[in-house]
Amino acid sequence: MIDLKLLRDDPDRARASQRARGADPSLVDALLAADDARRAAVSRADTLRAEQKTVSKSVASASPEERPAVLARAKELSAQVKDAEADQAAADAALREAQLAIANIVEDGVPPGGEDDFVTLATVGTVPTVDAPRDHTEIGEALRAIDTARGAKVSGARFYFLTGIGAQLELALVNLAMEQASAAGFVPVIAPALVKPETMEGTGFLGAHASEVYRLADDDLYLVGTSEVALAGYHSDEILDRDELPLRYAGFSSCFRREAGSYGKDTKGIIRVHWFDKVEMFSYVPAEDAREEHQRLLAWEREFLDKLELAYRVIDVAAGDLGSSAARKYDCEAWFPSQGAYRELTSTSNCTTFQARRLNIRTRGQNGNEPVATLNGTLCAIARTIACLLDHHQQPDGSVYVPAALRPWLGGRELLTP
């Protein structure tokens, strides 16, 4: 939800931002008009309510002679108030709709364009040269670490079992991620994977991404696509002490995605699946600190990838490819030898106050209570990371090199062999 004051102060910037995303800039004007209409409706209803209050009070003290007249006037006002309140409710709903239709204002410096127009900010590590590389599915099967055939038998396409060393790899990654997060001051959290509609809507996942989300119709609950949802909802409708900011949480949960629009993409293996586990970083900071926090989240993501000894690049995602809550997004993409390509492993978004407005998360500022900024960043999306580790660290003899940082959780093993 966008800051209306900001919008009024600089509607041109908001229009430009919409254009950069490839969205309709006239939504800005529609929103301003809806806001004006609402103000008018509210003020009309307020005036009528005040008058009704006065008249109603005088009913009890009216003399028997004047009573019928006062009562008649009160009834008349009562009807008018009802009308005015209906108008107000309609205006409120229209404003909300206009607000939900508009995406966050893009941060200055975000590259223009669409999916292919990202800017590479950094390239890290040496891309491994592998002759006739095998993909992670093949390696995972040989190691008896990944079982996609039985995943399909039991649950369907895009499901998998992690077995043996595969299961151990997941636990090792979770431990490594949580250890790093705790050391950096994050509060470790095991978060629910099922949330109420309000929570899902507040985090902005029922807009453009609605078809990506699993819904349990019988119980009116949603399966989260990321623990960001639960971590953002965690402090909804709260006023946070300025002194306790920044609040940083590292959430572990299963994530569920319908992958509705991705037929044919990454159908093999566990790069794109309906369910995976993930450790996610989530920060609540004062609005003015959001940009700096975003850089910190990116740095923590890079630290983790460095520990895994992966070659990767950092990209600045273009405006047209941003989620509606994000003002800016950086992705870290690691090298997959079997694909000869960088693939997204982590992603961090600065949602500024956009998400906090919807979820009503504030802190006491100089001008009263003001929304905080929320930011999220992947620390480790397990399935895809395992896929990358197997692919990236494969050896000519069919074994897989284990990065030093993971060894303490894998019994000191330096190589995984079939």
Added chain:
RNA sequence: GGAGGGCUCGCAUAGUGGCCUAGUGCGGCGGUCUUGAAAACCGCUAUGGCUGGUGACAGUCAUCGUGGGUUCGAAUCCCACGCCCUCCGCCA
């Protein structure tokens, strides 16, 4: 799944149709007194919208779990839902 009880200002509680412009206690903040502290006493004490003001602020409307309804008037009466607690059943 069944049966009960509850949801009021940060916390605890009062409040069965107009005197509620929601009282009281605790906590918190400020002050008086004191060498300092405690105690005592005095004052303040939420959120959102709208209007006015550069501003501290002032005025006004709304908010007693949520949404409807009855009524001139609802914390209070009626209906539905949500959440919490207790007990029973089932269960990792």
